[in-house]
Amino acid sequence: MARKSRKQTAPAGIALAAPPSASAFSAAAYIRLSVEDSKNRGDSIENQKAIIMGFIERNPDIRLCETYVDNGVTGQLFDRAAFQRMLSDIEAGKISCVIVKDLSRLGRNTIDTGYYVEKYMPLHNVRFISVNDNFDTSVSDGGIMLPIKNMMNEAIALEIARKVRTQARQSMKDGDFIGSRPPYGYLKDPGNCHRLVVDGEAAAVVRQIFQWADEKVALAEIVRRLNSAGTPSPSYRKHAQGLITHEKLVGRKPWQSWTVYKMLDKEVYVGDMVQGKTKSARRRQNPADPAEWVTVKDTHPAIISREIFERVKAYRDEVGQSFTQRPAKEYSQNLFRGRIFCGHCGGIMNRGRQRDVYWYRCIAQNRIGKGACRQVSVKESDLAAAVLDVIRAQAEAICGKSLLRFKNDSQERKTSLDTEISSVAQRIDKDTRFMRSLYESLINAAISKDEYLAMKADYENRIAADSSRLESLKDKKRELDNAFERLTGFADDVGKAAGSGLTAELVEGLIDRVKIYEDKHIELAFKYNDGFLQPAALSDGERG
Numbered sequence: 001m002a003r004k005s006r007k008q009t010a011p012a013g014i015a016l017a018a019p020p021s022a023s024a025f026s027a028a029a030y031i032r033l034s035v036e037d038s039k040n041r042g043d044s045i046e047n048q049k050a051i052i053m054g055f056i057e058r059n060p061d062i063r064l065c066e067t068y069v070d071n072g073v074t075g076q077l078f079d080r081a082a083f084q085r086m087l088s089d090i091e092a093g094k095i096s097c098v099i100v101k102d103l104s105r106l107g108r109n110t111i112d113t114g115y116y117v118e119k120y121m122p123l124h125n126v127r128f129i130s131v132n133d134n135f136d137t138s139v140s141d142g143g144i145m146l147p148i149k150n151m152m153n154e155a156i157a158l159e160i161a162r163k164v165r166t167q168a169r170q171s172m173k174d175g176d177f178i179g180s181r182p183p184y185g186y187l188k189d190p191g192n193c194h195r196l197v198v199d200g201e202a203a204a205v206v207r208q209i210f211q212w213a214d215e216k217v218a219l220a221e222i223v224r225r226l227n228s229a230g231t232p233s234p235s236y237r238k239h240a241q242g243l244i245t246h247e248k249l250v251g252r253k254p255w256q257s258w259t260v261y262k263m264l265d266k267e268v269y270v271g272d273m274v275q276g277k278t279k280s281a282r283r284r285q286n287p288a289d290p291a292e293w294v295t296v297k298d299t300h301p302a303i304i305s306r307e308i309f310e311r312v313k314a315y316r317d318e319v320g321q322s323f324t325q326r327p328a329k330e331y332s333q334n335l336f337r338g339r340i341f342c343g344h345c346g347g348i349m350n351r352g353r354q355r356d357v358y359w360y361r362c363i364a365q366n367r368i369g370k371g372a373c374r375q376v377s378v379k380e381s382d383l384a385a386a387v388l389d390v391i392r393a394q395a396e397a398i399c400g401k402s403l404l405r406f407k408n409d410s411q412e413r414k415t416s417l418d419t420e421i422s423s424v425a426q427r428i429d430k431d432t433r434f435m436r437s438l439y440e441s442l443i444n445a446a447i448s449k450d451e452y453l454a455m456k457a458d459y460e461n462r463i464a465a466d467s468s469r470l471e472s473l474k475d476k477k478r479e480l481d482n483a484f485e486r487l488t489g490f491a492d493d494v495g496k497a498a499g500s501g502l503t504a505e506l507v508e509g510l511i512d513r514v515k516i517y518e519d520k521h522i523e524l525a526f527k528y529n530d531g532f533l534q535p536a537a538l539s540d541g542e543r544g
Contacts (some may be wrong), residue, residue: 271302
């Protein structure tokens with residue numbers, strides 16, 4: 001069937017034609033505002049909302065169900081919180097119409113925007129309306145103008161991004177601070193957010209750290225002194241100041257060696273601004289070549305003298321060279337990486353090597369101070385032997401009973417899937433045959449052209465929905481087969497480990513967490529908790 005041409009642009013204030021409907025459309029008002037768009041008053045959230053509400057008022061067959069707003073989010077990507085929530089409501093059947101101010105609000109990515117307008121929404125029987133573009137999928141498919149407008153929106157987005165990068169680069173060269181949060185020891189000038197001023201209390205901590213480093217105090221000792229004194233870590237201070245609001249961004253409460261290590265390397269503390277150390281690629285920050293860094297000297301008050309900074313740098317370089325000159329023996333693979341914790345303080349235990357013997361130790365006392373925890377440690381070889389003993393004892397449960405239960409359960413699910421797959425396939429075949437007979441009915445004047453088009457569209461939608469469901473069911477069946485293969489392979493690995501030794505892959509697939517206590521008591525929590533495997537506890541005597 002030939003494409004319908006895009007309707008002519010109507011004069012301002014005239015409503016788009018709405019199709020007759022026995023019941024009102026449940027509409028979603030989608031509003032998006034990027035950082036760059038905030039400079040344009042016409043794209044403000046309030047203005048977008050006013051335009052959409054004005055349209056709804058002129059069309060009584062449309063009822064506003066919910067408003068979805070993505071504020072400060074780019075239109076080039078579609079993993080936006082409100083947009084994804086709207087899609088979930090569409091799939092739940094809550095939304096039958098989506099309204100935007102213009103196509104650029106939906107997105108500035110040609111391929112993805114076209115997909116949602118031309119494929120996704122028709123598949124879910126959702127009417128799409130772009131008010132300022134005079135575009136309504138119930139009246140027109142947009143013709144050739146829809147992809148052209150999407151390409152124009154994408155080109156505009158790329159041009160805006162280029163201008164923003166150029167402006168940011170120029171601001172760096174001018175010595176302006178362009179970061180979202182100031183470095184520890186500084187605050188943004190209340191009168192000029194691109195200038196730094198000294199944060200007195202934090203600056204005193206920075207001076208103390210550099211003084212200790214100048215006195216050649218080890219990083220671990222500096223960290224212990226800071227934590228013993230109860231000094232808030234940088235992220236916790238920024239949280240208290242309101243500079244960090246999300247709890248997940250606060251990080252660990254105690255100071256860490258890495259935090260001090262990075263501070264001692266920052267030229268910002270001598271009054272120099274060094275920016276552009278990273279560059280963004282699809283919302284990910286990647287390290288930039290040092291040749292691309294932008295350095296401007298004496299842009300703000302210094303906290304540390306250049307003499308102290310250079311002495312500390314020279315000493316740290318000297319220590320670093322002494323380590324690199326030593327013939328270092330490579331560490332063996334860490335079997336329990338990220339899975340071994342102190343049973344008393346809950347902190348992750350540190351793996352170290354002493355005379356070719358590997359140990360896991362709780363380092364809370366070294367990092368935080370005496371009394372922070374107990375002297376908890378275990379040899380890696382003892383831990384591996386303990387875990388292997390448990391696996392050998394439970395190998396039959398893992399390899400036999402679990403596999404048999406999964407096989408029986410998956411067979412029942414596959415039978416159910418096969419039944420539904422057959423039913424959906426029959427519906428598709430039946431609807432396809434009925435749709436083919438429609439044209440004959442039209443030729444024989446058994447139905448009118450309007451009836452033909454309406455019934456054909458209905459069958460097409462049903463076939464599309466069933467085809468999507470059929471693919472989903474087949475995917476689930478394939479997932480069951482793959483899961484059974486993975487479990488069979490895993491059972492083989494368990495059998496091998498029971499006869500020989502552990503591997504990192506087996507530990508990763510089987511063990512969720514290991515807790516170590518001061519008396520060498522070990523607790524194992526397994527990932528597979530299906531009635532056969534339960535958390536196991538071993539004393540030192542039981543392992544021996």
